[in-house]
Each structure stands twice: as C-alpha cells, then as structure tokens.
Amino acid sequence: MRYIYTRFFILSMTIYSQAQHPTCDGTRYLNEVFSTVDTTFNVFFGVNTTYQGNVDSLYMDVYQPVGDTASKRPLLILAFGGSFIVGERTDMAPLCHYYAQHGYVTATIDYRLFDGLFVPFPDSVVFADVVVKAIGDMKASIRHFREDAATVNLYKIDTNVVFIGGGSAGAIMALHVAYMDSTDNIPPHIQTALDNNGGFEGNTSINTQYSSKVQGVLNLSGALGDASWLDAGDVPVFSVHDENEGIVPYGQGYSTVAGFPVSYLEGSQVIADTATALGIPNVLITIPNSTGHVSYVDDPLWQDSVFTGILVFLNEIICPMTTSTKALVYSRDVVVYPNPVIQNLTIEISDLESTYALVLYNNMGQQVFLQEGIRELKFTLSRQNLPAGIYYLKLVFEAEGRTSVQSKIIFN
Numbered sequence: 001m002r003y004i005y006t007r008f009f010i011l012s013m014t015i016y017s018q019a020q021h022p023t024c025d026g027t028r029y030l031n032e033v034f035s036t037v038d039t040t041f042n043v044f045f046g047v048n049t050t051y052q053g054n055v056d057s058l059y060m061d062v063y064q065p066v067g068d069t070a071s072k073r074p075l076l077i078l079a080f081g082g083s084f085i086v087g088e089r090t091d092m093a094p095l096c097h098y099y100a101q102h103g104y105v106t107a108t109i110d111y112r113l114f115d116g117l118f119v120p121f122p123d124s125v126v127f128a129d130v131v132v133k134a135i136g137d138m139k140a141s142i143r144h145f146r147e148d149a150a151t152v153n154l155y156k157i158d159t160n161v162v163f164i165g166g167g168s169a170g171a172i173m174a175l176h177v178a179y180m181d182s183t184d185n186i187p188p189h190i191q192t193a194l195d196n197n198g199g200f201e202g203n204t205s206i207n208t209q210y211s212s213k214v215q216g217v218l219n220l221s222g223a224l225g226d227a228s229w230l231d232a233g234d235v236p237v238f239s240v241h242d243e244n245e246g247i248v249p250y251g252q253g254y255s256t257v258a259g260f261p262v263s264y265l266e267g268s269q270v271i272a273d274t275a276t277a278l279g280i281p282n283v284l285i286t287i288p289n290s291t292g293h294v295s296y297v298d299d300p301l302w303q304d305s306v307f308t309g310i311l312v313f314l315n316e317i318i319c320p321m322t323t324s325t326k327a328l329v330y331s332r333d334v335v336v337y338p339n340p341v342i343q344n345l346t347i348e349i350s351d352l353e354s355t356y357a358l359v360l361y362n363n364m365g366q367q368v369f370l371q372e373g374i375r376e377l378k379f380t381l382s383r384q385n386l387p388a389g390i391y392y393l394k395l396v397f398e399a400e401g402r403t404s405v406q407s408k409i410i411f412n
Contacts, residue, residue, distance in 0.1 A: 136202015
C-alpha cells in the first residue's frame with residue numbers, strides 16, 4: 001500500500017498566471033498526448049573554463065514533441081546530479097522524454113564539474129566556486145533559448161513560461177538560479193566566487209541582453225545556501241526529498257561528498273517552510289523515514305506520485321484552475337491512500353479550519369464526483385461504478401480562498 005505524504009501541496013497559482021496559456025485544453029500537460037519525441041543532440045550554448053582552468057564547451061540535448069502545432073510551448077530545462085563531480089546530461093534524458101510527451105520542450109544540459117585534486121579534500125570555498133560556475137552555465141542555457149526565440153525560433157518556446165530543475169546537485173544549481181540575487185546577504189566566500197565568475201549572470205555566454213529569469217523550479221533533493229534568499233513574490237517551487245538522507249540535508253546541515261562534510265545548506269523542508277511564510281506557492285513531498293538519496297527515482301512506489309505531481313504542479317501554473325488573483329498558501333498535511341485504488345480511497349487531513357469539497361475528474365477532464373461541506377478529518381470516497389483508469393482528485397478548502405490540493409489517483 002502506498003501512502004502519499006505531501007506537505008504544502010497547495011496550487012493556487014494565478015498570481016503568476018493571470019490567464020490560461022493558449023495551449024491549455026484540459027489534456028495537454030497532464031497526459032501523454034504525444035507518442036513520439038524528436039531529439040536534437042549536442043546543441044552548443046556556451047564555453048568557459050573549469051576550476052583547473054581547462055576549457056569546457058557546453059552542450060544540451062533538446063526534446064520536442066513530434067506533431068505539435070503550437071507556436072509557443074513551455075520550456076523545461078533539467079540538470080543532472082553527482083555532487084558537482086560526476087554525472088552527464090544523458091542522465092536526465094528519460095525525464096526530458098517523458099515531459100516532452102506531455103507537451104513541453106525540454107532540455108538536459110551540461111555544466112562544469114570539479115576537476116581539481118581531492119587531496120586535500122576540497123573545502124566549502126572551493127565548492128562555492130564550482131557551484132557558482134554551474135549556476136552561470138544554467139543561466140547561459142536559459143538565455144540560449146530566449147535568444148533563439150528572438151531570432152531563428154527553432155524551438156518555438158514561450159519565453160514567459162520557462163521552468164528549470166534538476167536532481168541533487170542539479171537541483172542545488174536550479175534553486176540558486178531562481179532565488180539568489182543581488183538583493184541577498186551573500187557570504188564573503190560566495191561573493192568572491194561570483195566576482196571571479198562574471199557576477200550573478202556568469203560569463204559562459206555573451207548574450208546577457210536576454211533574461212535568465214524563470215517561472216518555476218523543480219527541486220529534486222536539492223538545497224539553498226540560505227533559505228532567507230527567498231523573497232515574497234518569488235516563483236513557485238516543487239520539492240521532493242528523503243526525510244533522513246545524509247548527502248543533501250532535508251532540513252539544515254552540511255552536504256557531504258564521499259562522507260566528507262562540504263557546505264552548509266538549507267534543504268527542502270526549510271525552503272518549503274520559508275516559502276509558505278512568504279506566500280510563495282510551493283509543494284513538498286517528503287519520503288518519510290527514508291535514508292536514501294533521491295530514492296524515489298528508482299522506487300516504483302513513489303515514482304508516480306513524484307513525477308505526476310510535477311505534472312500537476314506545472315499545469316496549475318500554465319493552466320490555472322482557480323479564479324482568484326491571490327495565491328494563498330496553507331501549512332497542512334494531507335495523506336491519500338491507497339493508490340492505486342480498488343474500491344475505497346481515504347483522505348486524511350491533519351488539521352481543519354473550515355469545511356472542504358472533494359472533486360474527482362476523469363482523464364478527459366470531466367467531473368465524475370463532487371461532495372461539498374465535508375467536515376471530517378478522515379473521509380472515505382467510494383469508487384462505486386467508476387471504471388478503471390486515471391483520475392484527478394481536487395480538495396478545495398471552502399472558506400479559504402478556494403485553495404486546492406490535487407493528486408493523481410489510479411483505479412484498478
């Protein structure tokens with residue numbers, strides 16, 4: 001039996017998207033609408049020097065849905081993990097292919113890795129320089145797409161709908177791209193690294209007339225140097241993290257490489273708490289009691305919850321289901337089980353300040369169940385005569401600005 005343990009799964013996003021994207025049709029972005037994906041390999045986007053001074057040319061692989069007639073598509077850029085020491089862009093190919101099938105233009109990118117000596121083991125000053133280099137590389141990849149959109153327009157992206165993300169080191173990079181800026185209180189060793197690597201934009205490409213701003217972040221087991229770098233009005237963030245892992249802290253602590261403590265970081269729990277306090281829409285899926293690192297990637301019990309959760313999160317930004325122009329974020333634990341479902345689905349809420357409604361949609365976007373005025377902390381939804389298939393559960397807190405919780409449900 002799978003328990004989906006989700007904190008802050010609050011998706012009222014219209015403060016960022018005042019109207020639905022013209023490609024929204026109730027199916028795209030939630031379902032696999034494109035069976036075939038075209039991949040363009042080895043797209044050059046920048047060049048720079050590594051920690052050791054070696055020249056490193058940077059490339060990306062770009063994935064586009066075949067048969068897509070949309071003239072402007074959302075973009076998702078992903079970066080691999082590996083402690084900024086190992087890894088390659090092909091590590092993210094399966095996710096890029098998956099999200100391209102759902103209607104996104106996706107890309108997996110290179111970034112500069114540490115190529116120095118390991119004796120003595122590199123300290124936080126060295127890793128700050130390596131991470132700042134990687135941040136500049138990801139920003140160059142974002143600018144590459146915006147330059148393309150303004151010139152030859154090969155990829156037909158919508159420059160107003162750009163998302164970034166990654167796993168582990170890739171997530172650390174993406175979080176810093178989204179949230180670290182010149183208004184923040186930057187520690188001296190990080191400021192030195194910025195000064196030595198082209199500032200906040202970096203110097204991996206010369207097209208700095210194009211923006212590197214993004215509209216949302218996917219944080220798969222990443223962290224920030226300081227969660228106070230988040231500001232009210234910042235972009236939404238989706239996070240998933242193993243609760244008791246020892247490589248990138250879920251809460252506060254030092255990241256480790258080969259067992260050595262490297263850099264103090266504030267992980268997904270602190271990021272979610274800070275975002276909630278600031279009114280930033282956010283999701284945190286916690287893998288309870290897990291000591292693994294990104295364990296959910298290979299765990300079939302969690303894969304669907306995480307990667308479908310990302311679909312719902314991004315869809316709510318692109319195709320908001322609410323009409324409120326203010327994003328309301330509440331701290332509330334919601335557990336939905338079992339999933340897949342044979343007969344009865346249980347919804348448990350840890351605290352309740354108002355009644356709520358449950359709405360169930362089928363895979364065509366049709367409403368098949370509605371019950372309003374629910375007061376129970378534990379509610380059982382009976383399948384009745386619903387056929388097998390994929391459904392989407394929406395939980396709406398009725399007195400709280402129509403804030404909603406959503407989850408993908410499978411009836412067997």
